[in-house]
Every structure is written in C-alpha cells, then in structure tokens.
Amino acid sequence: MPDTVLLGDEAVALGAVHAGISASYAYPGTPSTEITEFLIPYSRKHGGRPHASWCANEKTAYEEALGASFVGRRALVSMKHVGLNVAADPFINSAIVTIHGGLAVAVADDPGMHSSQDEQDSRYYADFAKIICLEPANQQEAYDMTREAYELSERFHIPIMIRLVTRLSHSRAIVRTGEQRAENPIKKVPVAGSWILLPSHARKLWHELLLQQTEFRRYTESCSYNTLALNGSRGGLGVITTGIARNYYLENVDELKVAPSHLHIGAYPIPLEKVRKLIDHCGTLLIIEEGCSFVERMIRGVIPPSIAIRGKESGELPPDGELTPDIVRAAVGLPARQGVELAGLQLPNRPPQLCSGCPHAETYDALKKALSGYTESIVTSDIGCYTLGALPPYNAIESCVCMGASVSMAKGAAEAGFHPAIGVIGDSTFLHSGITPLMDAITANADMTLLILDNETTGMTGGQPTILPPSRIDKLVLGLGIDPNHVHVISAFRKDTEKNASIIRKELEYHGVSVIIAVRECVETAKKKKREALAEVTK
Amino acid sequence: MKYDIIVSGVGGQGVLSISAIIASSAMQEGLSVKQSEVHGMSQRGGAVVANLRLSDKPIQSDLIPHGTASLIISMEPLEGPRYLSYLSPDATLVSSTNPVVNIPNYPQLDGLLAKLRELKKVVLVDAEKIARDKGSAQAVNMVMVGAASPLLPLKIETLEQNIRTIFARKGERVVDINLQAFRAGREAAQ
Numbered sequence: 001m002p003d004t005v006l007l008g009d010e011a012v013a014l015g016a017v018h019a020g021i022s023a024s025y026a027y028p029g030t031p032s033t034e035i036t037e038f039l040i041p042y043s044r045k046h047g048g049r050p051h052a053s054w055c056a057n058e059k060t061a062y063e064e065a066l067g068a069s070f071v072g073r074r075a076l077v078s079m080k081h082v083g084l085n086v087a088a089d090p091f092i093n094s095a096i097v098t099i100h101g102g103l104a105v106a107v108a109d110d111p112g113m114h115s116s117q118d119e120q121d122s123r124y125y126a127d128f129a130k131i132i133c134l135e136p137a138n139q140q141e142a143y144d145m146t147r148e149a150y151e152l153s154e155r156f157h158i159p160i161m162i163r164l165v166t167r168l169s170h171s172r173a174i175v176r177t178g179e180q181r182a183e184n185p186i187k188k189v190p191v192a193g194s195w196i197l198l199p200s201h202a203r204k205l206w207h208e209l210l211l212q213q214t215e216f217r218r219y220t221e222s223c224s225y226n227t228l229a230l231n232g233s234r235g236g237l238g239v240i241t242t243g244i245a246r247n248y249y250l251e252n253v254d255e256l257k258v259a260p261s262h263l264h265i266g267a268y269p270i271p272l273e274k275v276r277k278l279i280d281h282c283g284t285l286l287i288i289e290e291g292c293s294f295v296e297r298m299i300r301g302v303i304p305p306s307i308a309i310r311g312k313e314s315g316e317l318p319p320d321g322e323l324t325p326d327i328v329r330a331a332v333g334l335p336a337r338q339g340v341e342l343a344g345l346q347l348p349n350r351p352p353q354l355c356s357g358c359p360h361a362e363t364y365d366a367l368k369k370a371l372s373g374y375t376e377s378i379v380t381s382d383i384g385c386y387t388l389g390a391l392p393p394y395n396a397i398e399s400c401v402c403m404g405a406s407v408s409m410a411k412g413a414a415e416a417g418f419h420p421a422i423g424v425i426g427d428s429t430f431l432h433s434g435i436t437p438l439m440d441a442i443t444a445n446a447d448m449t450l451l452i453l454d455n456e457t458t459g460m461t462g463g464q465p466t467i468l469p470p471s472r473i474d475k476l477v478l479g480l481g482i483d484p485n486h487v488h489v490i491s492a493f494r495k496d497t498e499k500n501a502s503i504i505r506k507e508l509e510y511h512g513v514s515v516i517i518a519v520r521e522c523v524e525t526a527k528k529k530k531r532e533a534l535a536e537v538t539k
Numbered sequence: 540m541k542y543d544i545i546v547s548g549v550g551g552q553g554v555l556s557i558s559a560i561i562a563s564s565a566m567q568e569g570l571s572v573k574q575s576e577v578h579g580m581s582q583r584g585g586a587v588v589a590n591l592r593l594s595d596k597p598i599q600s601d602l603i604p605h606g607t608a609s610l611i612i613s614m615e616p617l618e619g620p621r622y623l624s625y626l627s628p629d630a631t632l633v634s635s636t637n638p639v640v641n642i643p644n645y646p647q648l649d650g651l652l653a654k655l656r657e658l659k660k661v662v663l664v665d666a667e668k669i670a671r672d673k674g675s676a677q678a679v680n681m682v683m684v685g686a687a688s689p690l691l692p693l694k695i696e697t698l699e700q701n702i703r704t705i706f707a708r709k710g711e712r713v714v715d716i717n718l719q720a721f722r723a724g725r726e727a728a729q
Contacts, residue, residue, distance in 0.1 A: 005566065007576075030579030115579030171575040171590075171601035174566070247599040325604040337606030339624035340632075345654050347621055348644040350549065352585035385583065392643075460580060535708070 006175045008168035009034035011139045012078070012106050015146030016050075017042065019102070020181035022073035023051040025061035027432060028461035029080030030115035031169035032108035036078060037462070050183070054458075056467045057403070057432040058083035062090040062105070069101040070195060072187035074150050078106040081120050086403065086433070088125070091159070095129040096205045098157045098194035101184050102150035108164040111291050112322035115166075115460075117383070117400065119320065121291035126161040126268060130209055132216050133161040133268040134225065135243040139173040141266065145225070147178065152219070156212060165290050167322065168244050213269070221273050225266030228274045230281045231259045238282030239332070240265065240275070240299075242289040248328035249288055255334055260286075270295055279307055286331060287311035290323050353388055359492035359520035360386045360453050362500075364396040366490075366518075367422070367451065369501035370508060377420050378413055382406040382434070384426035385459040385522075397424055404433025407450055411441040414448040420508040421448045427473060428458040428466045435476070441513050442482050449507050449514045452477075453492070455522040463525040470519060477515050486510060492520040540570075542692050543603040544591040545622045548614030549639045550582040553680040557612060558589040560684055560705060564697045565593045575601040584641055586618055593692065612687045614679070615639050616651055616663075623658075631660040633687045633728065635679065637667045662686055662728045669723045675713075678720035685724025695725075 006014060013035045016024065026036040039052035055061035058079040068075035077087075084091060084107050091105065107125070110116040126133035132152055136142040142164065149160035193201050220226055237260040241249045246264050253259065263278045265271065279285060279299075285307055287296040293312040300309055310316040316331050317323070330336065354361050371377045381387060381397035382405060389396040399409060407430075410423035425434045430452050441448060454473055458464040468476065474489050486507060490500045500518070507514035544561065548554040555576055562572045575590040590603045608626045613619025613634040626632065634655060638648055655661055664686045670678040681702060688698055702721055706714045 005562075005572070034578070114577070167575060167601050170578050171573060172562070173573045173598070173601075174571065244601070247601065250599040251604060324602055325600045329604065337604060338628065339606040339608075340626040340628060340630070340658065342620055342623055342654060342658060345620055345651075346646055347617065348642055348646070350584075350586040350617070350642055352550065352580050352583040353641065355583060388583065460583070462578070 003174045003176050005172055006139055006143070007034050007170060007172050008136070008139050008142045008164055009108070009170070010038040011142035011175050012146045012162055012164065013038040013042070013076075014175070014177060015143040016076040016104060016150075018178055018180050019147045019150040020074055020183045021050045021076050021150075022101075022183045023065065023068045024076040024078070025053060025055050025064045026078040027055055027058045027061055027083060028458050028464045029083050029108075030461055031110055031166040032078050032080045032083070032106065032164070033461045033464070034169065035076075035106055054464055054467065058087035059090060062087040062094070065103060066090060066094055069099050069103045070189055072101045072189075073184050074102040076104050076106065078108070080116065081107055081109040081122050082116060082118065082402065083107070084122055084125055091125065092129050093197060094159050095131045096197060096202060096209060098189070098191060098205065099153055099159055100157070100189045102153035103159040104146060104149040104153065104162055105159050106146070106162040106164060108166070108169045109291055110166050112166065117402070119291070121294055122161065122163050123268060123291065123294045126163070127294075130213060131158045131161060132156070132219065133163055135163045135266050135268070136168060137244050137246045137264070137266060138168065139171070139175050141225070142168065143175050143177060145266070156215065158209070158212075163243070165244060217269050217272065220267045220269055221271045223267050226264065226271045226274060228263045228278060230261045230277070232261070234281055235283035236260060238263070238278045238285045240278070240285065240287045240295060242266070242295055245288040245290050245323055245328065248323055248325045249332070251325045252329045252332055252334055256332060260332075265295060270298060275299060282307060284308045284310065286316065288317065288323065288328055288331065293319070351391060353391065354385065354394075355523050357523045358385070359455055359518070359522070360389060361394070362492045362494050362497060362520075363451065363453055363518040364389050364394045366497045366500035367424070367504060368396060369497065370504035371420070374420060377422065378410070378418055379422045379424055380406045380409040380413070381424040382426065382429045384429050385455075386424065386426050386453050389424070403429055404437055407434045407441065408437035410448040410450065411437060411444065411446040414446045415444070419447060422508070423448060423450045425450065425452055426459070427452060427454040427456065427470060430473070431467050435480070438477070438515070439480055442480050445512045447511045449504070449516065451504070452515065452517045454517050454519045455525070456519070457522045457525040459522045459524065463522065463528055474517055477517070482513055482515060486512065486514040488514075488516045490516060490518050492518040540595045540692065542593040542610075543608045544593070545603060545608050545611045545625055546589040546591060546613075547611065547618040547622055548587055549618060549641070550584050550587045552587070552614040552639070554587045554589050554614060557614070557680050557684055558591050560698070560701050561691065561693070562591060564693050564701045567697050567701070568693060570595055571598050573598045573601050586621065588622065610687060610690055612683055614683060616648070616655060617645065620655065629660070631662060631690055632658055633662040633664070633683070633690070635666040635683060636663050637665065637679075664724060664727050666724065669727060670720050673719040673723055674716040675720075678717050681717040681720040682724035682727075685721035686728040688721070688725050689729055
C-alpha cells in the first residue's frame with residue numbers, strides 16, 4: 001500500500017477502515033472531529049461502506065456502535081475527552097458485557113485546553129473501566145494501534161480505548177498503510193445473557209472481567225508498544241515516557257552525555273514488571289507524560305519509593321498545560337536554547353471572536369437591549385461559538401459549564417427565586433443535551449426564558465450538519481407540551497434587533513417557560529455551501 | 540538536513556494552505572514532513588500558527604523547540620513576532636506588512652513595522668498590493684510562499700508544480716494568477 005499523509009485523527013479513521021469496521025459514530029468535538037470528517041466522504045466514495053455518521057451526542061453514538069458489535073460487526077466510536085463524560089454510562093458498562101464484534105473507542109484529550117473546558121485525562125477512564133488503552137506517540141502508531149485494537153477487542157471481548165491528544169490529532173505526517181481487511185459477517189452474540197446486565201448476570205461478568213486483568217497485563221508486558229532499554233551502569237537516570245511525551249524526550253536525548261535507561265509506555269494497564277526492572281536498575285526516575293500524572297501517581301503510591309522520582313507531582317514538570325520539547329528539555333537537565341529577541345515590542349493577545357456578520361452577535365444585541373431595564377439578571381450559556389459572547393464587546397453570558405447546562409441552570413436559578421433567568425444555547429447543543437432539561441422546565445413551568453441560537457449548523461467544530469434540520473426545532477419544542485403562545489421564532493438580522501428585543505422583553509415578564517428561537521444561517525457555513533456548489537458546477 | 544518553519548497568521552488567513560503547499564513540495568523532494576496545525580476555537584479570528592518540520596531524517600516532535608526554527612512566515616505583522624523565541628538566532632522572519640485589525644489595542648502600524656525592521660534578518664512584503672497587481676487579492680498566500688521561497692530548501696520548479704496542482708481545479712486563469720503572485724513575491728523578497 002502507498003504512503004499517505006494523514007492527521008493523527010485521520011490515521012485512526014483509516015486504521016479503522018482497514019481493520020474492517022462496518023460503522024463509525026461520533027458527535028463533533030475538537031480535537032476528535034477530523035476522524036469522522038475523514039470517514040463521511042470516504043464512505044460516500046465507497047458505496048456507503050463503512051457507514052459513518054454524526055449522532056445526537058456521544059452517548060447515542062456509543063450505543064449505536066454497541067449495536068454493531070452486538071451483531072458481530074466491527075465499529076468505531078469517537079469523541080473528545082469531555083464527550084466521554086456524556087458517554088460514560090455505556091462506556092463503563094460495555095466493558096462488562098461480552099463485546100462481540102470489535103469495538104474501538106477513540107478519545108481525543110485536549111491538554112492545554114485549546115478548545116475545551118478542562119484537561120481531564122481519559123487514561124483514568126480506561127483504568128476505571130478496567131480495559132486496555134492504547135496511546136499512540138505518532139501518526140503511524142495511531143494507524144497501527146487502531147488496527148490492533150480490533151484484534152484485541154475480539155480476543156478479550158472488551159472495548160479498546162485509543163487515547164489521542166490534540167498535538168497528535170491535529171498534526172500531519174506520512175503513514176504507511178496495510179491491506180484492507182474485509183468486514184465481519186453478521187452474526188448475533190452467541191451466548192445468551194452475555195449482554196443482559198441484570199445484577200445476577202452482571203456480577204458474573206464483572207468477576208470475569210476482574211479475572212481477565214492478568215491476561216491484559218500479560219499483553220502489555222510483552223507488546224511492542226511498551227519498550228524497555230536499560231543503559232549504562234546501575235544507579236543512573238531512568239526515564240518513563242508515555243504517548244507523545246516520547247517525541248519530546250527523543251528530540252533532546254542525543255545531547256545528554258549519558259543515555260538514560262528508558263521505558264516507553266504506549267499500552268495500558270501499566271506494564272508493572274517492566275517498571276520494576278527499570279526501578280531496580282536506576283537511582284533516579286523521571287516520568288514524562290502528556291496529561292495528568294497518571295503513571296507517576298500509580299508508581300509513587302503512598303509508601304515512600306526506594307529511588308528518587310521526578311515528574312509532575314514533584315514539580316520538575318508543570319502539573320497543567322501541554323508538554324513541549326522545551327519543557328522536557330529542562331526536565332532532563334539541558335540548558336534552554338535562546339531564540340531571537342526584539343526588546344520593547346508590545347504584543348497584545350488576539351483571542352478568538354465571533355466572525356464578522358455572525359447572527360449570534362445580533363441576538364446578543366437584542367438580548368442586551370431587552371435586559372437593559374433590569375438592575376440584575378442572569379444569563380446562563382453553553383458550549384459552542386456563542387460562548388465567545390462572554391468576551392468583549394458582548395459580555396453577554398455568564399456561564400459555560402457542560403453541554404446543556406444553560407437550560408438546567410436557568411431552571412435551577414429561577415426555582416431558587418432569581419428573576420429574570422435566561423438560558424442561551426445553540427441549536428446543536430440543544431439537540432445534544434438541551435431537550436431533557438427543557439422537559440424538566442416545562443413540567444415544572446419554571447419562570448425562565450430559553451434562547452435557542454439556531455445557526456443551522458455545528459459551528460465551532462467547522463460546520464457539521466445538526467442532527468435534525470433547523471426547521472424542526474420549534475416543532476420539537478412545541479411537542480414537549482409548552483404553551484404555544486410562549487414559543488417564538490425570530491430572525492437574527494440586525495434590522496430586526498428592536499423587534500426581537502421587545503419579544504424577549506415580553507417573555508422575560510411572563511412568569512413561566514418561554515422559548516425563543518433565533519434563526520439565521522452561520523456565515524461560515526453559508527460560504528462553505530457556496531464554495532461546494534461552485535466546485536460541483538466546475539467539476 | 541533539518542528545516543523548521545513557523546507559519547503564523549489570523550484564523551481564516553490561509554496559514555494551513557501555505558503550510559500545505561510547502562509540505563507537499565518537500566515530500567515530493569523525498570523529505571520527511573510533520574505539520575502541526577490549529578483547529579477549533581482559535582480559528583475563529585484568533586492567532587493561528589502551524590509548525591512545519593522538514594528533514595531528511597525521521598522527525599520526532601510535532602512541535603518546534605525554542606531557538607531552532609529556520610524561518611517564520613507570517614501572514615500578518617503582529618503575528619510573526621509572537622514566535623521569535625522559536626527562531627534560530629541567524630534565521631529570518633518573512634512577514635506581510637498588511638495588518639488584520641480585529642482587536643481594540645492593535646499597535647500603531649508604522650511603529651510595529653519599524654520595530655520589525657530592527658531584526659537582523661527580516662523580509663517585509665506588501666502582499667496585498669502585489670496580489671492585487673497580479674489580478675486577485677486572494678493570491679496573498681502565494682505571494683508569501685514566493686517571498687519565503689529563496690530561503691526554502693526546495694526547488695522552485697517543485698513549488699510551482701504544486702501551485703499548479705492545487706489550483707488546477709479552479710481553471711487556468713486562477714493557476715496563472717497564483718503563479719504570477721508567487722513569482723512577484725519571490726522577486727520582492729530578493
């Protein structure tokens with residue numbers, strides 16, 4: 001097979017295709033989006049195989065992948081790290097059922113929070129679920145490990161996690177690919193009860209999973225992704241790297257006078273025998289990992305270690321943010337390199353902002369006008385481009401916690417006695433996690449107003465289609481049983497700002513649930529559609 | 540041989556397309572390439588940077604270490620100097636002089652450009668004017684690739700061939716404008 005240039009995300013996608021997946025499911029989320037962005041056109045070009053689609057949220061995506069496994073087919077489900085919180089229920093329980101068709105879960109963590117609200121480390125989730133986690137260090141491993149994940153999944157009957165991080169997901173390199181494997185034949189789960197997690201079955205299956213841990217460890221002790229090289233005489237420096245931390249270490253290691261002993265971990269559970277061998281050989285241990293101090297904390301434990309351990313816990317490496325070659329350079333004791341200096345130059349930051357002509361900007365103007373008479377108000381919001389409404393010049397929103405929380409928090413604040421309480425949520429976020437709290441609010445007839453910003457797309461991640469067409473959002477809201485007099489569809493144009501402000505104002509004065517849907521297509525999506533239409537014509 | 544390039548600009552300016560043209564040219568010349576990009580939130584009008592690494596040996600880190608980059612190509616005069624700490628002391632900043640003013644505290648332009656001229660090695664190009672002269676303001680990216688081309692360890696023919704390939708879909712006229720923009724950028728830098 002020829003070499004191909006792929007993003008880390010795309011290497012996972014192509015690895016899954018070549019492993020013979022039948023289906024792939026996801027909800028867009030940086031830095032995982034490009035997995036499915038690769039698979040959807042791939043599928044279109046290959047007669048709809050494998051099936052690849054966006055889903056309402058990560059939980060539905062995960063469960064749809066489980067359905068494929070249930071009938072013996074291989075499936076991929078992908079998400080960003082916080083997406084796994086949403087899918088945590090099916091994820092944890094899928095480790096207990098007897099996975100049938102291979103299932104790989106690609107989770108992209110975002111150390112440094114380039115585009116996220118936290119930097120949680122998914123390796124804890126894999127450990128919690130007691131499954132195997134593979135952590136690629138480069139694009140080639142992303143491809144190879146994804147292929148291998150399916151073999152492991154079918155051999156051990158568990159889901160396998162592929163843990164990615166932003167720098168790998170969004171970096172391109174040449175990947176050597178292998179042969180395409182055929183899809184599995186359709187064949188239902190052979191053992192009755194192996195997917196029915198009634199307590200009586202679940203206890204047995206959970207016990208079996210615990211017994212299997214020895215086999216998982218045997219695999220990670222011997223697999224080619226966990227490599228140990230003991231160098232020099234006893235008592236020297238030993239280094240443990242995990243995932244892409246290895247790249248930063250190798251970038252610097254040639255400059256060290258004595259090559260340290262080195263254990264690289266790319267497959268979990270942690271290969272304890274290899275760790276012990278390294279510790280026996282070394283006087284000092286440096287642990288370099290991208291994300292939390294997952295390996296370090298496990299090795300430190302609570303009993304004082306026999307050798308000195310350096311890492312994030314002891315401050316030789318920063319406990320938060322992303323690693324860089326320079327941070328690792330300092331940790332291995334090499335002097336900093338000097339770049340070019342230009343004294344006396346002021347460099348103001350340039351934060352991201354709403355695009356020029358963005359419909360959200362017009363709706364925020366209308367909202368601020370509507371609120372102008374109140375001495376105090378709260379505007380809870382959510383996750384998407386419209387979160388940028390928190391920044392000047394808008395300063396329009398006051399919270400961004402997790403998908404859907406704008407709706408539930410506004411309800412909670414209203415029921416705590418605060419008025420006016422307004423929730424602001426995007427269309428895609430509403431369909432992801434906003435409907436269920438709106439049901440709560442309508443049932444309680446909470447004194448709140450919900451503003452749904454419908455830009456007809458999932459904007460922040462690059463303009464994926466929303467799971468329902470925009471024209472159906474008002475019908476969906478009405479279907480929940482809300483008083484139709486308090487549901488409005490407005491258009492988010494500048495010329496309508498005064499009119500929109502008065503509609504919002506009127507609904508703030510109404511003491512019950514109101515929903516106002518502000519509609520206008522995202523300017524970027526509109527441009528993209530125009531470009532695609534033009535490309536179609538000139539083809 | 541190792542040649543690390545930082546490409547900087549503002550979201551939407553085409554940092555990734557500049558990077559892509561150099562990367563594909565380097566691969567055609569048999570070099571290893573790693574290209575780290577920014578996707579997601581920062582692309583919305585914020586500062587954007589790509590780390591592009593070319594080498595005749597395998598490349599480890601996706602990120603360029605401090606003090607080692609051979610070149611910064613900046614689409615915008617304020618965005619280049621953000622990365623000077625990555626630039627090797629004897630390396631060059633190639634920057635467009637055309638500002639994107641989307642923040643309230645953008646520095647006064649003449650002062651900023653005067654400051655950039657203090658650098659030991661700097662090439663400043665009025666990319667927008669050159670692109671417009673050649674027939675399309677959209678060709679600024681190719682002006683900047685042209686302005687950087689005398690410093691790149693790549694053959695001019697390979698770069699031009701890649702420009703042809705990338706724009707072929709848009710017709711002969713667009714190919715021609717972009718090739719002219721590339722050549723004019725190269726001339727302006729020399």
